Amino acid sequence: MAKRWLLVCMMLIVSCMLTGCWDRRELEERASVLAIAVDVDEENEKNYRMTVQIPIPLKIAGSSGQGGGSNTDAVKIMSVTGRTISDATSNLQLRLNQRLFLGHTRVLAVSEEIAREGIEHIMDGFRREPQIRRLLWPIIVKGKAASLLEIKPELAQIPVVFIMDLIENGQKMGIIPNKTLGDFFNATSNKAMQPLLNYVEASRNEVKWKGIAIFRNHRMVGSLNPNHTWSLLQIRDKKRGGDVVVKLPETEDDYVTFRPRFVDSNLELKPLLRREEGLEAIYHCEIQGDIVELTKQGYRKGAPEKFIKEMEALIKKEMEERAEQMIVKVQKQYNSDIFKLGLKLRGHHYRDYWIKHDWIQDFRNFPIRVEYTIKLRRLGMEMQ
Amino acid sequence: MSQFWNAWKKRKESLRDQSLQQHASKSMESVDDVTITTDLDENIALIEHQLGKSDDLVVRRFQVKTGQDAALVFLDGMVDCDVISQYIIQNLTSSSITYDKSATNELETTTGLRQIIRNILSGNTVLMIEGETEAYLNNTRGWARRGVEEPQTESVVRGPRDGFCETxxxxxxxxxxxxxxxxxxxxxxxxxxxxxxxxxxxxxxxxxxxxxxxxxxxxxxxxxxxxxxxxxxxxxxxxxxxxxxxxxxxxxxxxxxxxxxxxxxxxxxxxxxxxxxxxxxxVFSQFYQSPEDYYERFYIASLIRFIRIISISIALLLPSLYIAFSSFHPEMIPSRLVIAMAAGRSTVPFPSLVEALIMEMAIEILREASVRLPGPIGPTIGIVGALVVGEAAVSAGLVSPIMVIIVAVTTIGSFASPSYSAAIAIRMLRFPVMLLAGMFGLYGIMLFIILILVHLSSLKSFGVPYMSPLSPLNLQGMKDLFLRVPYHLMTKRPTMFRVHDKIRLKEEDDQS
Amino acid sequence: MKKQNGGNAHFSFTSWQQTCLITSTLIGVGVLTLPRTATSRLLEAGWIVPILGSIGAYFALWMITKLSRRFPGMTIIEYSPLVWASPENPRLGKILSLPWIFIYLMFLYVISAISSRIFGEVVVTSVLLNTPLEVIIITMFLLAYFLCLHEVEVVARVNEILFPLNLFPVLFIAFASFQKAEWNHLFPLVRVPGKSMLEGALEATYSFSGYEIMMIYFAFAQRTSNKEKAGFFGILITTVVYTLIVVAGITVFGYEELQRVTWPTLELVKTTQVPGLILERLESAFLAVWVAAVFTTIANSYYTFIYGLRQFFGKGIVFQRIAALFLLIPLFFIALWPQNIVEIFKVSSLIGLGGLCLNIGIPLIYWLVLFLRGKGWDESKERKADG
Structure with missing residues (x-):
């Protein structure tokens, strides 16, 4: 009997308590921000200008309303200023009918100007906000960050979707690194790593991936062009990178194009032979790939075996040169360990190297070499 | 103190039980001890008195061959008249009374009035003969009955087609x-x-x-x-x-x-x-097990079981998941889809909980109505109602298109359970989950699931835990829980029902 | 007292149910912060912490098991008077055992309060941002109360049923995040001095509290079941889960980042992306499924507390039901006691320490007393009872 009475009591409590639905907010009651761009405010150098992109559901093609139309209307772009990011967000809220919702923010565009000053201050708000995804893509934009949001790509109705696709597909093809906010956080808090982010440039109608931005602590120190980025991707992430176009020797204007298919790379830390103590890092990078283009007809003269060897040597030389340039740039110019080299050093040479050196400074002088092994597997549909 | 209290309560209960029983049996008690006499007329009067001179009570008087008066008492319509005339009356009037048990296939004698009344009421015929102290009970039941037909609620593709009838x-x-x-x-x-x-x-x-x-x-x-x-x-x-x-x-x-x-x-x-x-x-597995599982090959049977489990989960949870995702956790829906969903919902004036409740209620009404509607129209009205109402609701902007899909899938899912009474339990529980989902989102759904699981774990059916063989874990029983393993592997009966002869299948010698 | 002895006999927890009880009680809110607490002292080597911590747990549980073997079919409430005084003097035994039983029950009570508070905090800060914390706590309490309406055997079955739900989310997250793992984060293997190592291990033992409920539940074990084995597997499964989640945390984040995030396991879920899954951002789903694990922790502790009270007063199920309802009110205030997140973690770490003392202390003291009174191991009695 008592059981039943208690059950009744429980039901009463439950029903009294549950009269509120505190967190219920319908889809259309949320202003989903798909992308955020952070710039410096022109009027007041100390302020941030935050630009957001919010889709307008009714204008999206396929919605139950009349829909469709030109993509000029599909998103609303709003811009506010504030002393901090949260300040700007609350200013933005004042201008919106629905509550801001950051759970679908996929892209965080930061202008190069701000990035070079350091983005520590911006990132803190994103670290604390539970709605923010750790998988969103921070992107450094050359020029104004807002320009990335204002593009009208036409291939996709919503500009952010275009950028998302660009990064996703690039990452699947192995030509664009998948650098998320989470990676950025990890790298900035880790003493043995330095972060890197994608670097793009937006023009009126389109956006172009320009390589990566290199950070040193929270500050952007420079960028790498796509070719160098691919070298980095190959040795660091075993991603294949883009096609390699090499000028054929003894020709005026003829090229061979090599397409990497599979990349394997491993890092060897070896004691230096020359000096008493110290280590050197050697990246052994093996690339298998095909030739996809050879502009000079009848270039091959000797036996096919010899041709393959020749080509492999040619590509190897080119790749190693690129990697060499990239390493010099990263080490001497930027002095930022984006190779995850420090991690390996700390892990495997903690006592004999790590505690004796200040990696942040000493990375500059650490000898790094890259040895490519090119394995040319196929020549495409052409046998010549 | 508490002991005293318990004892007092127990006594009170037992007293109440006794009085209940007395009250219930009073009507029958009056005839319990009465026996019939040798006087035929008096006996007939007794019976007629008991049955209150019902007009369908037939008393057919005749003389048996030996010249005694006899009477057959039966209820019109409950008996097979052919049997009475062919086997009883003809026998009795043509041969001697010592025919004994040859009249009909089932004949017993009694003296108790109560038993006589009972037999008359259940369609038997009572034969009473002047001078005899016993009445003869003949099985002449022959009321209108339905034949053995295919079961309506549990049809299978492969398997026997006969179902129980009312007899x-x-x-x-x-x-x-x-x-x-x-x-x-x-x-x-x-x-x-x-x-x-x-x-x-x-x-x-x-x-x-x-x-x-x-x-x-x-x-x-x-x-x-x-x-x-x-x-x-x-x-x-x-x-x-x-x-x-x-x-x-x-x-x-x-x-x-x-x-x-x-x-x-x-x-x-x-x-x-x-x-x-x-x-x-x-046990709980009745919700998704069907006899057909044992008639088809085990791959198919196991697969279909999984499909049934999924569809039961859909029937229980899909509307509430929609509510949870769309109004509590839109970040979980892929960005592209969420934009489309927001577009679909932008004209809907209600929160998704209300939207879901309206649609689920509508579909329940349709379902109930199509059961009541006369045979041939039923399905037509169901389809027309669902299609027309659904389409109109969407174009009127009352519900979002995705909601219509969800309601439809939910309804179909609830039909996949082979047990109707289990399926209606699920149908009913769908509404509290929706309410909880409308309050706490996924957290609410999980609260409900835990609540249900605790309740299910506490249930017992005649001493057998309801969730067995899952809990308490019984590996032998697991073979026939989600999967239906091939027969040659199910050599033992599930022990959760505490069977005594555990071996179901003897190892076949010639198979090795 | 005598009444329950008779009642217990027909209860029978299988070995697997005992294992489930231990594992589900252990795995609870602690997992959400475990990667952070484990790496706070031992840095990269944080994954050793659960393994080290489990040693203490094995030892304590082993002693508890032995106690239960010494007094088969009896809960700690029932055998305490027998430990402290001879059976002829039940009143003295009861008085002497009172402080221990009180500490034990209070500990369980506080554990269920703080667990629900921590869970409430994580829900409120990450998923249901506007829902009052009190509501989350109350709903958890009501669920625990619902369990308290039932008899002991139901607890075992509920734990058995929810067991997959306890393990699945953690294992899923751990394995799913291994594809993002950077194994160099795990090295160097050992770089901290031995002292921090010990401190770390001690801290880790905190996350292994909860098996003290077995001081009660071993009494209902089937006579044929192997309690030592059940306990061993219970702790082993927990250790494996803990180790996996810490390894996943370290390899994905690195220990420096782990120190910065409040709920590392939840952040781990956030970084997990399952290709082909329709859903993005699994943290809400993870927390929802995680309710099961938290429920088993809170409800098991609360049930054990209530059941202990019921046995102590020698009452029946009705007392249990009423007491469970009314004792929820102080429980609610205890849960709301810590004022901020820092205090909560401090309290929970204190509770961990207390749990360690209690889990090792009570059985140890009981055994000491038994030996001092010359009633240590009674072989013949054990054989008779267990055989």
Missing amino acids: LMVNASLVRFRLKDPNLRVRHMIVGQRTQTDIFVLYIEGLAHPPIVEEIISRLEKLNLDAVLESGYIEQMIQDNRYSPFPQIQNTERPDKVVANLLEGKVGILVDGTPFALIAPS
């Missing part, structure tokens, strides 16, 4: 016909003070756990019901937890299902007047 004896024969085990025990009982319904309790001796059988029989004996018009009365009265939404006794229209369950050591209850037999004890 107890036919039903029993359908079981016997499949199970020629001499150990099959049939216990006859009568329940219902007024309806005097015959029931059969079936079990296989040596398989069924005797305490379970005894428990069932004792609960049936204690049954203080006025009327038993359907096995549902019994089911709801003897199950362990009468407040639970989950059926703790399985019901079926299929004789093959009854036989299969008897062979697992369970007990079947056949009730006169209904095609639905009861099977106890029963």
Whole structure:
């Protein structure tokens, strides 16, 4: 009997308590921000200008309303200023009918100007906000960050979707690194790593991936062009990178194009032979790939075996040169360990190297070499 | 203190029980001790008095060959007149009275008035002869009955097509016909003070756990019901937890299902007047298991079981998941989809909880209406109603298109459960989950699931935990829980029903 | 007292149910912060912490098991008077055992309060941002109360049923995040001095509290079941889960980042992306499924507390139901006691320490007393009872 009475009591409590639905907010009651761009405010150098992109559901093609139309209307772009990011967000809220919702923010565009000053201050708000995804893509934009949001790509109705696709597909093809906010956080808090982010440039109608931005602590120190980025991707992430176009020797204007298919790379830390103590890092990078283009007809003269060897040597030389340039740039110019080299050093040479050196400074002088092994597997549909 | 309290309460209860019983049996008590006499007229008067001079009571007087007056008493319409005229009257008037047992196939004698009345009421014919102290009871039951037809609620693609009908004896024969085990025990009982319904309790001796059988029989004996018009009365009265939404006794229209369950050591209850037999004890797996699982190959059977489990989960959870995702956790929906969904919802004036409730109510109404509608129109109205109303609601901007899909899938999912009474439990529980989802999102759904799981774990069906063989874990039983492993691997019966003869399949010698 | 002895006999927890009880009680809110607490002292080597911590747990549980073997079919409430005084003097035994039982029950009570508070905090900060914390706590309490309406055997079955739900989310997250793992984060293997190592291990033992409920539940074990084995597997499964989640945390984040995030396991879920899954951002789903694990922790502790009270006063199920309802009110205030997140973690770490003392202390003291009274191991008695 008592059981039943208690059950009744429980039901009463439950029903009294549950009269509120505190967190219920319908889809259309949320202003989903798909992308955020952070710039410096022109009027007041100390302020941030935050630009957001919010889709307008009714204008999206396929919605139950009349829909469709030109993509000029599909998103609303709003811009506010504030002393901090949260300040700007609350200013933005004042201008919106629905509550801001950051759970679908996929892209965080930061202008190069701000990035070079350091983005520590911006990132803190994103670290604390539970709605923010750790998988969103921070992107450094050359020029104004807002320009990335204002593009009208036409291939996709919503500009952010275009950028998302660009990064996703690039990452699947192995030509664009998948650098998320989470990676950025990890790298900035880790003493043995330095972060890197994608670097793009937006023009009126389109956006172009320009390589990566290199950070040193929270500050952007420079960028790498796509070719160098691919070298980095190959040795660091075993991603294949883009096609390699090499000028054929003894020709005026003829090229061979090599397409990497599979990349394997491993890092060897070896004691230096020359000096008493110290280590050197050697990246052994093996690339298998095909030739996809050879502009000079009848270039091959000797036996096919010899041709393959020749080509492999040619590509190897080119790749190693690129990697060499990239390493010099990263080490001497930027002095930022984006190779995850420090991690390996700390892990495997903690006592004999790590505690004796200040990696942040000493990375500059650490000898790094890259040895490519090119394995040319196929020549495409052409046998010549 | 508490002991005293308990004792007092117990006494109070027992007193109440006694008075209840007295009250219930009063009407019958008056005839209990009365016996018939040698005087035919007086006997007839007694019977007529008891039955209150019903107009369908027929008293046919005649003389037997030896010249004594005799009378046949029966209820018109409940008897087979051919049997009476051919076998009884002809026999009695042409041959000697010492014909004894040759009149009809079932003849017993009695002196008790109560038994006579009972037999008349159940369609038998009473033969009374002047000067004899005993009345002869002849089985002449022959009221209009439905033949053996295909079961309506549990149709299978492959499997026997016969289902139980309303006649107890036919039903029993359908079981016997499949199970020629001499150990099959049939216990006859009568329940219902007024309806005097015959029931059969079936079990296989040596398989069924005797305490379970005894428990069932004792609960049936204690049954203080006025009327038993359907096995549902019994089911709801003897199950362990009468407040639970989950059926703790399985019901079926299929004789093959009854036989299969008897062979697992369970007990079947056949009730006169209904095609639905009861099977106890029963566990949660009845929600998604069908006899067909055993008739088809095990790959298909296991796959279909998974599909049923998924569709039951869909029927229970899909609308609430939609509510949770769309109004609490839109970040979980892929960005591209969420934009489309927001576009679809932008004209809808209600929160998704209300939207879902409206649509679910509408579909329940449609479903109920199509059951009531006369045969041929039913499905038509259902389809027309669903299509027209759904389409109109979307174009009027009352509901979002995705909601229509969800309601449709949910409804279809709830039909995939082979057990109707299990499916309606799920149908009903869908609404509280939706409410909880509308309050706490996924957290609310999980709260509800835990609540239900705790409740299910606490349920027992005649001493067998409802969630077995999952908990308590029983690996032998697991072979037939989600998967249906091939027969040659199911050599043992599931032990959760505490079967005594554990071996189901002897190792075949020639197979090695 | 005598009444329950008779009642217990027909309860029978299988070995697997005992294992489930231990594992589900252990795995609870602690997992959400475990990667952070484990790496706070031992840095990269944080994954050793659960393994080290389990040693203490094995030892304590082993002693508890032995106690239960010494007094088969009896809960700590029932055998305490027998430990402290001879059976002829039940009143003295009861008085002497009172402080221990009180500490034990209070500990369980506080554990269920703080667990629900921590869970409430994580829900409120990450998923249901506007829902009052009190509501989350109350709903958890009501669920625990619902369990308290039932008999002991139901607890075992509920734990058995929810067991997959306890393990699945953690294992899923751990394995799913291994594809993002950077194994160099795990090295160097050992770089901290031995002292921090010990401190770390001690701290880790905190996350292994909860098996003290077995002081009650071992009494209902089936006579044929192997309690030592059940306990061993219970702790082993927990250790494996803990180690996996810490390894996943370290390899994905690195220990420096782990120190910065409040709920590392939840952040781990956030970084997990399952290709082909329709849903993005699994943290809400993870927390929802995680309710099961938290429920088993809170409800098991609360049930054990209530059941202990019921046994102590020698009452029946009705007392249990009423007491469970009314004792929820102080429980609610205890849960709301810590004022901020820092205090909560401080309290929970204190509770961990207390749990360690209690789990090792009570059985140890009981055994000492038994030996001092010359009633240590009674072989013949054990054989008779267990055989």
